[in-house]
Amino acid sequence: MAHFGAVPDFIAVAPLTAPLDATVRPPGSKSITNRALLCAALAPGTSTLTGALFADDTRAMLGAIAALGATVEADPAAATVTVAGVDPRAGRSDAVVDARYSGTTSRFILPAAALRPGRTVVDGTPQLRARPFGPVLDALRDLGALVSANGFLPATVSGPLRGGPVRLSGHISSQFLSGLLMAGPLMTDGLSVELTSPLVSVPYVEMTKAVMAAFGVTVDGLEVAPGSYRATDYAVEPDASAASYFLGAAAIAGGTVTVRGLGTGSLQGDVGFADVLERMGAKVSRTADSLTVSGGGTLTGVDVDMADISDTAQTLAAVAVFADSPTRVRGIGFIRGKETNRVAAVVTELRRAGIDAVEDADGFTIHPGPPRPTRFATYDDHRMAMSLSLLGLRAPGIEIADPGCVAKTYPDFFSALAALS
Numbered sequence: 001m002a003h004f005g006a007v008p009d010f011i012a013v014a015p016l017t018a019p020l021d022a023t024v025r026p027p028g029s030k031s032i033t034n035r036a037l038l039c040a041a042l043a044p045g046t047s048t049l050t051g052a053l054f055a056d057d058t059r060a061m062l063g064a065i066a067a068l069g070a071t072v073e074a075d076p077a078a079a080t081v082t083v084a085g086v087d088p089r090a091g092r093s094d095a096v097v098d099a100r101y102s103g104t105t106s107r108f109i110l111p112a113a114a115l116r117p118g119r120t121v122v123d124g125t126p127q128l129r130a131r132p133f134g135p136v137l138d139a140l141r142d143l144g145a146l147v148s149a150n151g152f153l154p155a156t157v158s159g160p161l162r163g164g165p166v167r168l169s170g171h172i173s174s175q176f177l178s179g180l181l182m183a184g185p186l187m188t189d190g191l192s193v194e195l196t197s198p199l200v201s202v203p204y205v206e207m208t209k210a211v212m213a214a215f216g217v218t219v220d221g222l223e224v225a226p227g228s229y230r231a232t233d234y235a236v237e238p239d240a241s242a243a244s245y246f247l248g249a250a251a252i253a254g255g256t257v258t259v260r261g262l263g264t265g266s267l268q269g270d271v272g273f274a275d276v277l278e279r280m281g282a283k284v285s286r287t288a289d290s291l292t293v294s295g296g297g298t299l300t301g302v303d304v305d306m307a308d309i310s311d312t313a314q315t316l317a318a319v320a321v322f323a324d325s326p327t328r329v330r331g332i333g334f335i336r337g338k339e340t341n342r343v344a345a346v347v348t349e350l351r352r353a354g355i356d357a358v359e360d361a362d363g364f365t366i367h368p369g370p371p372r373p374t375r376f377a378t379y380d381d382h383r384m385a386m387s388l389s390l391l392g393l394r395a396p397g398i399e400i401a402d403p404g405c406v407a408k409t410y411p412d413f414f415s416a417l418a419a420l421s
Ligand SMILES: O=C(O)C1=C[C@@H](OP(=O)(O)O)[C@@H](O)[C@H](O)C1
Pocket: 030, 031, 032, 103, 104, 172, 173, 174, 175, 178, 200, 201, 204, 310, 311
């Protein structure tokens, strides 16, 4: 990960000396910010986002929509972005998008870029180049685009997109479907997607539909009629995946953590991480504007399918270390294709700390135990860094290598973690 300013080689996590009593508001949701930015960029007129996330992944999307011709004014200190939209179907010049490390940016911008008659090259870091793109590239070809790529980035696409019916696999990533749906209303014949394999990360597709609806476009099942977006002002919720670390901290270290801004009406499936903590024995309460977890009692291991909320699987691995029985996480084989092979990475690192962690075909099993002092490797994966740091709240001698990798979604994570105490 590229960083601005000095970033240490590692961070030592200080164990908590008293139970937690904290209220936090994580920065804006990465997933909602990047959807709202794209919908705003495709809407004629001016939209303003408040509560937007400023992190590497959303800066990638800001650059991507600007490359497509949207006018962007960002105020990171105020967490606002103003976007004047553009009709990509009028874009005849060549364009280049650097999606950096961002799955959402790259998978969402490809269909939008393929609406342009001009050529767009979409590329990213070596990490992103190693992630799969075949399903969306094949779908774009079937929808009428010219595509030059071999299943991975870099990819060069040009339109227009005729649209109509298309078949798409769902088991690798939901981001392909979300990206196609968002470009759908601007395809000549609209879009009708038929999934050829079971969809992972389902709540993210519901989120896509909800953000599109806020910008005036209705998705019916997996069908979108030709139409246009409507510029709007949009308030982004705090990030629920980021919240999982603070909720997990309460479960591990005891005491209470309240996350503000994540209420019962949240668009993010990852608020469901609290349900898993509840099954393990933590106390959870929910209001229209907050989510609270209290821990300190015994945690019991769970057997849980996390295909819908896989960004919190590593958080659960960290919590599971402190339970009184094993935890089995299923349904997440596909996270081997994320920032790193997350199944292998979390198992390898926990084993280095003396924990009996086992890789399974579709996930992992964690047998609890006391972690020994360890400097965890983070594999350039923000979620490895954030989740493994939780072990240090209870166990002495825990260090996190390359902590700057959290810049992908949460540049201030370690300050927020320190502020908990
Ligand atoms: O659509 C989104 O915003 C996301 C979908 C998920 O990816 P997959 O659909 O690839 O599982 C998730 O892991 C990612 O962090 C964000």
